[in-house]
Amino acid sequence: MKAPSFWQKKKSVLSVLLAPMGYLYARATKRRLEKNEPFRAGLKVVCVGNLAVGGTGKTPVCLALGDFFHKQGQNFFYLNHGYRSKEQNILLPKGSVYREGLSDEAFILASKAPTVIAKNRKEGALLAQKSGAKLLIMDDGFQNPSLYKDFSFLVVDGEKGFGNGRVLPAGPLREPVREGIQRAQAVILIGQDKTGVLPFLENMEKKRGQKLPVLKAEIRPDEILIRELKGKPLLAFCGIGRPEKFYNMLKKEELTVSKTISFPDHHLYKEKELSNLLSLAKQEGLIPVTTRKDAVKLPPSFREKIKIMDIELVFKNEAKLKELMRDLIQ
DSSP states (O other): OOOOGGGGOSSOHHHHHHHHHHHHHHHHHHHHHHHOOOBOOSSEEEEEEOSBSSOOSHHHHHHHHHHHHHHTTOOEEEEEOOTTOSOOSEEEOTTOOOOTTSOHHHHHHHTTSOEEEOSSHHHHHHHHHHTTOSEEEEESOTTOTTBOOSEEEEEEETTTTTTTSOBTTSSSBSSOHHHHGGGOSEEEEESOOOSOHHHHHHHHHHHHTSOOOEEEEEEEEOHHHHHHHTTSEEEEEEOSSOHHHHHHHHHHTTOEEEEEEEOOTTOOOOHHHHHHHHHHHHHHTOEEEEEHHHHTTSOHHHHTTSEEEOEEEEESOHHHHHHHTHHHHO
16 A cells, blocks of 8 residues: 555545544554553563554664664563464574564564564463563564563654654554554664754653653665666665655665566565566566565575565664663673
8 A cells, every 4th residue: 555645644534534543543542552551571572563553664674773682692582463464473593584474574683583474462472481582672563562561662753753743544544643652662763854853852851851862763775786777777676655755865865767567565576577577578678676584585496587676674863872871782
């Protein structure tokens, strides 16, 4: 699904008409959060979540936090809810190869550390603990009250921010910002703040009388591949939450994006689709390039014929991150 354009407009008739449904959605979320008593696992839990639906960058943040905790000598696992996974409560060893029917994001996380796929966060935490984890990085789950979080990061895309500030379906939010921000210990702002997120958070700090740390970060693409593709016409394709983020990143690196083809988020590619992509690229003299999230689901024979653009999230002040995580890594 593609996010409707009115989600980014402060004034929209359709958004106003849908506002009552957004109010009901927000109330239901609040009741669910207040009703459940979170389970305390015998390990530390760091949650990486967001307030808006769509691709905000949670997975790159999880990978970057994994690198950080690895440098600190922490024995950590990932916990992934397994979007559309046919199996649940399973442990993927580090370096696992993709299996159809399971979460694509889980295999990206498993490239760094053992990863548990579990929609039931309590059962997932217990499986990780039983398997030797001392610290758990939970990919998504900020609005899930079943598991106690020792620290929660809210990830915000600097380009989209909080959209029009309304709750689904009137806007992109899962819950009102003023309520969600109360449960966060820090915000991770990815990229340039183009929607006024920072001034908004500063105003929120004054009202709640407590400072909310903001960690600034940026996404960096594979520099070696960027140099290799300079001046060559590209066929960029992907099936992610916001395909334009991928295409804009390539263009920002001054690459020649001649054609783009977008698929639904978490798309499972069919053999005919892949064959058509290669045929189109060959006919028009283009080099096919995609994301790591898409590539993890492709057969090896196809991956050999395309370029895979890896990305890395880099914190601008890792010392600030270390200070925030001090109690968890002692």
